[in-house]
Amino acid sequence: MVAEFFLRLNAENPLLLGLIRVLFVVIAILSLVPPLIWWERRLLSWMQDRIGPNRSGTITFPDSFPLKGLAGKKVRTFGLIQPLLDGLKLFLKEDITPNSVDRKIYFIAPAIALFPAFALGATLPWGPSTGLYGILTPVADVEIGILYVLAISSLGAYGIVLAGYASNNKYSMMGALRASAQLISYELAMAMSVAAIIMATGSMKLTQVVSAQEEPLWGVVPWAHNWFILTPFGLISAIIFLIAVIAETNRAPFDLPEAENELIAGYHTEYSSMKFAVFFMGEYAAMFIFSGVFATLFLGGYNILPIDWSYLAATTGNGFFKMLAGANYWLAPLVFLGKCFMGITFFIWLRATLPRLRYDQLMDLGWKSMLPIAVANFIVVGLWIICTTLYGAGGGWIAAIAAMILFVILYLNILNTSRKANPATATRSITMVKSPTKTESP
Amino acid sequence: MTLNQIAFIVLSCLALFGAVGVVFFNTPVRSAMALVVNFFTLGLVYFMLGSELIGITQIMVYAGAIMVLFLFVIMILKSTNDTDKPQLGERRFLFSLLGAGIVFGMIYRYVIMPTMGRTDIQFTRTYGTPQEIGKTLFTQYAWPFEIVSMLLLVGIVGSIMLAKRKF
Known part of the structure; x- marks a missing residue:
């Protein structure tokens, strides 16, 4: 019935349906950001052996309370409304604008920072492309789905750069410069890792990327799905993409633009009240959407497990598998949200685990490790495609794995020796402990 | 409309x-x-x-x-915002008129004249898709494409040489 309604709307008033599609994405992001902030604070404090926000919203009903079930009891919300109260506090705070800022750019920068985070979700399919979900998602199934994501995410630098410039503050400026350099560096590795996936799929449409992951696993196992993270080159792509995403969203351990022990608060040092809240929200929205992009590219999108339920149902004739296939279809949005949630949990876990990188380490990682690996991976995918068309699935995999081993040997033998023991850059603390520089003795 | x-x-x-x-x-x-x-x-x-x-x-x-x-x-x-503006002096007006004239002349010659009076311009369905552009780029224009890539490579190597730390 719902499906019929939307089908009719699609035929009669496509513009209205388009707006509804946009609203689904925007409302999902807007309503899920506060719980994300709560989850980050609670999970982080649990990992750091603290308690975290758990008091707000605890109501103790008096013994004389008219409802007998509630009288004398405590209702806990585990601090779930803390982010809402924080938002309220930010609304009511005094909005300080320093005197010497470039006013127009200072005001417009948070809005520019928020725009890419919301616009990114436009090509993400959060449900299957057939039936009801096919009408509702994605907002625009354009030919250039992945390129759109890359293009919009590269616009994310502007909000930060303009905020840093307009604040007229050394620390803000340093933060902005760091952020833009970091974005440009990691975008390359990100684009190369995605290019490998585009080649393996043969299309840039994100719906096509998902349906390419519903093919038989490795081209030979018919009852399993070929999620890209299960293939060798896809795994490498996934790792590189994940690292690049963390750098793009300025999260720990790549949060140099807002490193508080060096730059106060980085690019948003001079921002207070709602303008700061907008930056904060943009960061979380970007995290959320990028987790969705990761799920779409590597984790099979909205499918719950890499198992082809309808194939199993057809071959075994078991009704249970048929039911699971139905569940896989109807629960698709929830599964997609769950995958986003897992991605964010991973982000938080990393923040709790890893210390912040130093700036030259950050650049080394981006340019000297991730980019070469991504390019090598790209060549491996090309070989795999050629050999698969020439010799079938088995030949393709043999060629791909052989090429990977070759690259690893090359890396260990040639590239690794050229970077040994440069006294100017060998300042990692662990190296210093192991081989301390000789102090001049009297 | x-x-x-x-x-x-x-x-x-x-x-x-x-x-x-x-x-x-x-x-x-x-x-x-x-x-x-x-x-x-x-x-x-x-x-x-x-x-x-x-x-x-x-x-x-x-x-x-x-x-x-x-x-x-x-x-x-x-x-800063004050000093760096190019100064053309009294011939400024003449130069700007000349530049504008050239630009509009070119727009008229290459855009407006060929399309004037035509209402039948239509593209095929595959026009501008990544597949189509890729095919054209790597078959018909493969040679210019490779030359441009060489040019970019030279640019990259040159910039590395310029920016390299001298020991």
């Missing part, structure tokens, strides 16, 4: 404002931002013409990458 026409008018007005802003803003950062607006809206106009790949390339390469580098350089150089 159809929806497409309204969208086109809005987008092209924005693009024009951006282009004018590049010239007339006083601070370099604002000029650069006006250029970003211009590039971005031009990309959207390409979308409307059905050529998504060109549009997204415009946004990704120009608005996303090149202008970020521009901003970077402007911010590092910290140029």
Whole structure:
């Protein structure tokens, strides 16, 4: 019935349906950001052996309370409304604008920072492309789905750069410069890792990327799905993409633009009240959407497990598998949200685990490790495609794995020796402990 | 007026404002931002013409990458707004008239004249798709493409040589 309604709307008033599609994405992001902030604070404090926000919203009903079930009891919300109260506090705070800022750019920068985070979700399919979900998602199934994501995410630098410039503050400026350099560096590795996936799929449409992951696993196992993270080159792509995403969203351990022990608060040092809240929200929205992009590219999108339920149902004739296939279809949005949630949990876990990188380490990682690996991976995918068309699935995999081993040997033998023991850059603390520089003795 | 026409008018007005802003803003950062607006809206106009790949390339390469580098350089150089304007003196008016005349003449010769009076311009369904552009680029224009890639390689190697730390 719902499906019929939307089908009719699609035929009669496509513009209205388009707006509804946009609203689904925007409302999902807007309503899920506060719980994300709560989850980050609670999970982080649990990992750091603290308690975290758990008091707000605890109501103790008096013994004389008219409802007998509630009288004398405590209702806990585990601090779930803390982010809402924080938002309220930010609304009511005094909005300080320093005197010497470039006013127009200072005001417009948070809005520019928020725009890419919301616009990114436009090509993400959060449900299957057939039936009801096919009408509702994605907002625009354009030919250039992945390129759109890359293009919009590269616009994310502007909000930060303009905020840093307009604040007229050394620390803000340093933060902005760091952020833009970091974005440009990691975008390359990100684009190369995605290019490998585009080649393996043969299309840039994100719906096509998902349906390419519903093919038989490795081209030979018919009852399993070929999620890209299960293939060798896809795994490498996934790792590189994940690292690049963390750098793009300025999260720990790549949060140099807002490193508080060096730059106060980085690019948003001079921002207070709602303008700061907008930056904060943009960061979380970007995290959320990028987790969705990761799920779409590597984790099979909205499918719950890499198992082809309808194939199993057809071959075994078991009704249970048929039911699971139905569940896989109807629960698709929830599964997609769950995958986003897992991605964010991973982000938080990393923040709790890893210390912040130093700036030259950050650049080394981006340019000297991730980019070469991504390019090598790209060549491996090309070989795999050629050999698969020439010799079938088995030949393709043999060629791909052989090429990977070759690259690893090359890396260990040639590239690794050229970077040994440069006294100017060998300042990692662990190296210093192991081989301390000789102090001049009297 | 159809929806497409309204969208086109809005987008092209924005693009024009951006282009004018590049010239007339006083601070370099604002000029650069006006250029970003211009590039971005031009990309959207390409979308409307059905050529998504060109549009997204415009946004990704120009608005996303090149202008970020521009901003970077402007911010590092910290140029102030007063002294750096080019001075043409009394011949300024003549020069600007000449430049405008050349530009409009070229637009008339190469854009307006060939399309005047024609209403039958239509594209095939696959026009501007990534597949089609890829095929054309790697078959018909393979030779220029390879030469351009060599040029870029030379550029990269040259910039590394210039920026390399001298020990």
